[in-house]
Amino acid sequence: MAKRYDLRRQPGFSQIAWFCIFMLYAPILMLVLFSFNDNRSVVKWTEFSFRWYTEAFANDGIRAAAVTSLKLALVASVFGTIFATMAALATTRTRPYRGMNLAYAIINQPLMIPEIVTAIASLSLFALIKQITGVTGIGYLMLAHTVFCVPFAYMPIRARLEDMTLTLEQAAADLYASPIRVFWEVTFPLLIPGVVSGAMLAFVVSLDDVIITLMVAGPGETTLPIFILGAIRRGITPEINAVSTILLAVSILLVAVFFLFQRKTKK
Amino acid sequence: MPVTQNMNQLKPTVLAKNDADEVPAISVQGLVKTFGHSSNQITALDDVSIDIQQNEFFTLLGPSGCGKTTLLRLIAGFELPDSGTVLLHGEGIEHLPPHMRPVNTVFQSYALFPHISVADNIGFGLRMLGWDKAKITNAVEKMLDMVRLSDLANRQPDQLSGGQQQRVALARALAPAPRVLLLDEPLAALDLKLRKEMQIELKRLQDQTGITFVFVTHDQEEALTMSDRIAVMSAGRVLQVGQPKEIYNAPEHRFVADFIGDINVLPGQVKHRQNGKLVVMIAGGSEVHLPDDGIQSDSLFVAVRPEKATLAKSGTGALSGVVNNIVFFGSGTNIHVSLSDGVDFVVQTQGSETGLSLGDAVSVNFADSAAKVLRN
CATH class of the missing domain: 3.40.50.300 (P-loop containing nucleotide triphosphate hydrolases)
Structure with missing residues (x-):
């Protein structure tokens, strides 16, 4: 039998792979490990304990920041996903029109623009609006997050729509479903895996954002990453490790739920 | 509205x-x-x-x-x-x-909705038309019975074989009558x-x-x-x-004749037209009398189905040629004859015994009524 080509047989391949995996996950592993360390030091291990978790939960600042972050991420991912779904439909489920490719490019462009530029642009625009209307509040931050979530949610939704054959929607129309019913009876149910992964991506991106939040957030609108950043200026504490570990656990959970969900809908 | x-x-x-x-x-x-x-x-x-x-x-x-x-x-x-x-x-x-x-369509790819059951697929059109549930259930049962899939009503489409999916697609399209x-x-x-x-x-x-x-x-x-x-x-x-x-x-076009079944197409030349008849000189030199359906051009094609032609001893028929291939296909045999002008002509006979061998000189016969004029 002829030898099959197998990348794993290349010299050094598995070593490189293991090195990369180590570099990716070693810092995270350290962080998780020391969040359970019963010692103020983040470099010297003494004893296993939940002490920093209890302290983090008892910390009002952390609690308030977590609530703000979750609220923000929820609003941004829900609205961002709705707009992204509409945009994805408009760029895949219409007769080709002039400027369709342009629309596609415009929707994705925010991913290429340096975030600091978007942040400063948002800051000046919102400052202007605030000056004219006098309205303040967390609404600006929600708006900014919603906007930058759109392209992230758009990508998986569009990919899913492109995979779905138009014939199913034509079959529904053929069986007397009006365009709106075609969408709710056929397009949307089949699109759900794309919508869910778009929403989760948007949620995580919003939860993680620093630069735009830093610029746009008003007084008292502190999100978890901003709080951590502030705390770190006063020195790394295991309490921060504990909060970061919780953030990590939440995102792993989201991804796991998503994969289970997707497997179920595929069956 | x-x-x-x-x-x-x-x-x-x-x-x-x-x-x-x-x-x-x-x-x-x-x-x-x-x-x-x-x-x-x-x-x-x-x-x-x-x-x-x-x-x-x-x-x-x-x-x-x-x-x-x-x-x-x-x-x-x-x-x-x-x-x-x-x-x-x-x-x-x-x-x-x-x-x-x-009007309803049965698609080549069936296009069954993958996220709903066989019964719901069949009832989809009726539901969109606003029928009430009991009536839909009834109609779906009838359709399932008609395509003999009553046992599979609650399956998902991807749990069915190709033939079963085909039948669901039919039932779904027929359900709204x-x-x-x-x-x-x-x-x-x-x-x-x-x-x-x-x-x-x-x-x-x-x-x-x-x-x-x-x-x-x-x-x-x-x-x-x-x-x-x-x-x-x-x-x-x-x-x-x-x-x-x-x-x-009675194919009217050369394309139709070629596309439907096997047919011999011979180029011909109109010699004269009289009393609603065309006298056509076909390659190989013989004349055929065909009904004149008003064809304008003088050069045309004459088509003869393989089973409408017969073979005879050389020199007794309209066209002469040499046997160049004998193909047995079960219920009959196709004998390929190279006509004198090089055109291949196929004659179909019943059974497997033809009494011919390669290289035999033969004549091809067919009745005037077996020949058809083709538009190009």
Whole structure:
């Protein structure tokens, strides 16, 4: 039998792979490990304990920041996903029109623009609006997050729509479903895996954002990453490790739920 | 809302059953459809007009790219014509979107909804028409029974075999009792044995429901077996419409003759026209007398089916040639004869014993009535 080509047989391949995996996950592993360390030091291990978790939960600042972050991420991912779904439909489920490719490019462009530029642009625009209307509040931050979530949610939704054959929607129309019913009876149910992964991506991106939040957030609108950043200026504490570990656990959970969900809908 | 009114008129359940039988189920007039922009425009349909009678099993036959599927999609409403009209039982429908046309389609890929059960797939059209649940359940049971899938009602489509999916697609399209059922190469994905079974099943369903079937296929045998009438299409045009026998025995176009079954095509020259007869000199030197159907050109083609010709000893027939191949195919034998001018002529005989061997000099005979003039 002829030898099959197998990348794993290349010299050094598995070593490189293991090195990369180590570099990716070693810092995270350290962080998780020391969040359970019963010692103020983040470099010297003494004893296993939940002490920093209890302290983090008892910390009002952390609690308030977590609530703000979750609220923000929820609003941004829900609205961002709705707009992204509409945009994805408009760029895949219409007769080709002039400027369709342009629309596609415009929707994705925010991913290429340096975030600091978007942040400063948002800051000046919102400052202007605030000056004219006098309205303040967390609404600006929600708006900014919603906007930058759109392209992230758009990508998986569009990919899913492109995979779905138009014939199913034509079959529904053929069986007397009006365009709106075609969408709710056929397009949307089949699109759900794309919508869910778009929403989760948007949620995580919003939860993680620093630069735009830093610029746009008003007084008292502190999100978890901003709080951590502030705390770190006063020195790394295991309490921060504990909060970061919780953030990590939440995102792993989201991804796991998503994969289970997707497997179920595929069956 | 005028649109809704219009739709109600056309809903299959509301349609009056006592239409005059003379009104064609589908009448397309002067349909033109082009795709693409001016620089690389493709004409999919080039002035197509067909009348399809009620309760007819009508087949659109042609090679891929001939426009048959485009015509079907124009009737279903998935494409809009550049010009021309589509009449359904006398009413113009070419401006209506698909969901307002009381015609249903069986797709080549079946297009079953993967996220709902077999029963829900079959009941989909009825639900969209606003039937109440009990009535839908009843109708779905009837349909399941008709396509013999009652045991599989609660399965998901991807748990079914290809043949079963095909039957669900049929039941789903037939459930709303459409005025016309459109079938887009529905048997193409099935293996030969299953295809034969489904051919019989389709005929049975058409008899049982009395619904007009418009069937698209590129398989000439399938078309001949199943159809009441066939329209042979090529390059966006309808070349000939007729019963299978007419299409087979009296092809008018060279393309039709070539496409349907095996046929010998001989170039000929009109010697003279008299009393409604054409006297045509065919290659090899003999004369054939053919009915004059008004063909203008003097150079034409004469077609003879292999089974309509016979072989005789050399020098006794119209055409002479040499046996260059003998092909046994089970129920008969094809004898290929090289005519004196080099044209290959096939004669079909019954049985396996021909008493001939390669290189024998023979004569080919056929009655004048077996020969057909073809338009090029």
